[in-house]
Amino acid sequence: MALLYLIPTWPSDIWTTCMRQQAPDIDIRVWPDQMGPLADIEYAVAWLPPANVLRSLPRLKVIFSLGAGVDAILKDPTLPDNVPIARVNDPDLTMRMTEYVVLQVLMHHRQQRRLDENQRNRLWDSFPTHAASALTVGIMGLGVMGTDSASKLALLGFKVVGWSRSPKTIPGVECFAGAPEFDSFLERTDILVCLLPHTPETTGIINRETIAKLSRKGPFGAPILINAGRGKQQVEKDILAALDSGALHSASLDVFETEPLAQDSPFWGHPKVTVTPHVAADSDPATITAYVLGQIRRHQAGLPVENLVDRGRGY
Ligand code: NDP
Ligand code: OXD
Numbered sequence: 001m002a003l004l005y006l007i008p009t010w011p012s013d014i015w016t017t018c019m020r021q022q023a024p025d026i027d028i029r030v031w032p033d034q035m036g037p038l039a040d041i042e043y044a045v046a047w048l049p050p051a052n053v054l055r056s057l058p059r060l061k062v063i064f065s066l067g068a069g070v071d072a073i074l075k076d077p078t079l080p081d082n083v084p085i086a087r088v089n090d091p092d093l094t095m096r097m098t099e100y101v102v103l104q105v106l107m108h109h110r111q112q113r114r115l116d117e118n119q120r121n122r123l124w125d126s127f128p129t130h131a132a133s134a135l136t137v138g139i140m141g142l143g144v145m146g147t148d149s150a151s152k153l154a155l156l157g158f159k160v161v162g163w164s165r166s167p168k169t170i171p172g173v174e175c176f177a178g179a180p181e182f183d184s185f186l187e188r189t190d191i192l193v194c195l196l197p198h199t200p201e202t203t204g205i206i207n208r209e210t211i212a213k214l215s216r217k218g219p220f221g222a223p224i225l226i227n228a229g230r231g232k233q234q235v236e237k238d239i240l241a242a243l244d245s246g247a248l249h250s251a252s253l254d255v256f257e258t259e260p261l262a263q264d265s266p267f268w269g270h271p272k273v274t275v276t277p278h279v280a281a282d283s284d285p286a287t288i289t290a291y292v293l294g295q296i297r298r299h300q301a302g303l304p305v306e307n308l309v310d311r312g313r314g315y
Pocket of ligand 2: 066068069070281282283
């Protein structure tokens with residue numbers, strides 16, 4: 001049995017070193033130079049796989065994503081039809097995302113950028129603030145990440161609403177589901193957090209119409225956007241126009257239509273935008289290796305691999 005690393009945009013050494021440390025018995029191969037006999041390869045770890053590589057593996061049994069998202073794998077038009085794809089669902093990754101979401105929500109709520117600016121200007125301005133309960137945070141995507149962020153924000157005292165494809169029950173969170181309930185979700189939302197997967201249905205979902213439907217009753221008079229899902233979910237020209245017209249109060253963006261973000265992107269220097277370079281929840285090599293190895297061991301023991309992707313839904 002061999003395990004192939006097919007991760008052209010990631011530094012493969014750190015990942016293969018972790019796997020060698022944790023599983024010295026596994027024969028590790030790396031695309032493109034250390035492929036060896038293809039018939040040995042039963043498992044592949046992939047991210048943005050080049051076309052025809054996965055398809056060329058005659059005994060491939062499972063494809064593992066190195067992240068929670070699988071859009072980077074489903075993009076391969078030559079993906080073999082019958083091989084299951086598993087994604088990461090690990091408490092370490094989830095907690096990192098929750099930290100990011102809570103950090104950004106609190107930063108906007110406590111007006112930290114205004115305080116930073118005042119400090120730069122040596123200005124002692126103790127402007128009035130409001131309670132967390134004055135704000136409703138709306139989370140698009142109530143999966144592993146969204147549910148944890150929603151629950152923790154509710155514990156901090158925010159009103160929290162959420163939206164997903166199928167109905168959910170989460171203590172402390174008012175849940176909405178599907179297209180018919182999208183507008184009701186948006187109209188309650190003062191801070192919109194996107195934790196959706198990128199699928200054909202979620203492409204461009206953060207657009208002018210969506211922004212226009214958000215609440216303007218909150219203490220800032222205009223809604224705030226936080227996107228840590230995927231860049232292809234946001235129509236960037238609509239977001240910039242909304243920031244400039246005041247239809248959006250401010251934004252924190254971790255993901256972008258094109259990554260890395262271009263040097264000349266207006267987001268970098270925008271006074272209302274906080275930019276982070278797709279680091280909301282980083283895949284830690286040792287932790288994610290342990291997760292993937294655990295799933296390989298399950299498969300070898302005849303147990304079902306967990307967190308399989310439904311290709312029809314796209315996540
Ligand atoms: P899950 O698959 O657990 O959850 C996805 C959620 O989105 C589910 O609640 C699902 O609904 C909902 N959803 C999917 N499609 C739709 C739709 N068309 N309409 C309404 N709701 C929809 O994923 P995770 O929570 O683990 O991860 C979410 C995403 O976060 C990843 O796909 C990735 O894009 C992003 N991510 C970003 C990172 C970063 O560093 N910026 C790091 C990790 C992840 P339902 O529950 O009904 O199925
Ligand atoms: C992921 C990511 O999907 O890092 O895990 O974006």
